[in-house]
């Protein structure tokens with residue numbers, strides 16, 4: 001073939017690619033919205049930013065392009081908190097976009113879909129219906145003693161390792177230890193067995209590191225979901241895994257869960273029933289399997305047990321860390337909170353353990369305001385939560401959006417909306433939640449999106465609140481905290497979860513006898 005002919009074919013191929021990409025820009029009917037130019041041609045733009053962790057926290061996009069930003073050829077994100085109601089609220093059950101499926105764990109070469117990852121709405125509705133009773137406020141209140149039983153050894157371990165120590169020995173990295181706490185709470189609630197993070201003071205079996213990578217992967221692969229078929233859900237690798245020739249994609253926690261599951265089944269088969277006194281989440285999931293075998297099978301039991309560890313541990317640790325960080329860094333706040341915890345609650349010296357019931361802790365106004373404000377400023381998930389507009393289109397924040405468009409809301413954006421929270425949105429000011437203006441408080445609550453909304457609202461929200469209110473109260477009534485370096489800001493990495501690094505404190509046991 002002559003060189004000139006080759007050049008012609010090559011030029012034609014380039015032209016075809018250019019036309020294809022250009023068509024993406026105009027074909028979806030969302031071209032009236034502004035955004036980065038490359039994003040209007042290809043999802044590679046958001047994939048790249050997610051991968052390089054440069055989209056955090058997406059606010060700058062709205063500052064540059066306005067209330068609605070085109071973040072992909074067919075993807076829009078919204079700034080106005082009204083979008084939460086228009087997309088997620090009022091019985092709407094819009095399908096999830098492709099963002100979520102890459103987050104499904106793999107177990108022995110099979111997809112182990114979780115409530116979070118599954119694209120199947122009917123499956124989600126049925127499983128969620130079976131799970132809701134186990135996570136209602138009334139049921140979750142019965143888990144309180146279980147949370148307490150992890151708080152006790154946690155405080156004891158911290159006292160032993162860090163309390164009243166100088167130099168490097170006394171430096172406690174807050175996020176690391178809050179992670180050990182929340183992972184142990186969740187494994188205890190799920191399996192009546194702690195993984196042992198607190199006792200060993202390390203990432204047992206590398207589970208925490210694995211979850212971090214696992215969530216990060218789901219986040220960046222979810223921006224261009226076909227990419228997932230090359231990696232985690234690669235059909236060939238999964239086929240190898242089913243034959244036992246490869247195990248790279250299986251979550252270490254899945255092996256742990258499968259072992260616990262096998263033990264329970266064997267126990268039941270030999271003794272006729274379960275010999276354990278306490279009913280944990282795994283027992284409840286197994287009970288649901290017996291009661292609703294048409295919806296809950298062993299696969300669901302496994303997926304649900306993994307969900308509680310994967311979805312439930314890190315975000316609570318992030319929130320606990322941000323509460324302590326902001327309370328310590330905001331002038332006057334630490335003393336005010338400390339004062340409330342010591343004057344409004346009985347003297348901790350009067351009982352063996354300084355734990356307070358969730359109901360009482362929740363009723364303390366300043367504590368509640370501090371927690372709400374930390375939730376607002378630092379939502380654990382820094383994700384654009386996406387849904388697909390149903391066929392026929394819909395109106396979102398007064399804009400008509402065609403069916404099939406990916407639309408999203410990010411808690412880091414709505415929770416810093418100036419029209420709702422005021423010009424001081426970037427300040428930690430718990431008092432904003434203590435106003436007598438009930439309408440204002442309701443408007444602020446409507447803009448809070450850290451737990452999601454609608455049919456996928458966080459299943460474990462009540463569990464997280466119990467952990468958080470109880471730990472903050474117990475911790476602050478046991479130890480006096482000071483920052484190792486009050487001038488130093490934390491660093492945040494946001495592959496899906498906005499983890500904080502470099503925030504260290506010293507702790508000193510309160511002398512309660514004085």
Ligand code: HEM
Pocket residue numbers: 115116128307308311312313315316319379380381385449450451452453455456457458459460461463464
């Ligand atoms: C501060 C702590 C937590 C935060 C901020 C948080 C946030 C969220 C968010 C934003 C979602 C996704 C909503 C969506 O897909 O639209 C979610 C879902 C979920 N969370 Fe949480 N979560 C927390 C703690 C927990 C805990 C402790 C558990 C377990 C006990 C848990 C279990 C789940 C599950 C199972 C789902 C999937 C629900 C569904 O799609 O139906 N989360 N969470």
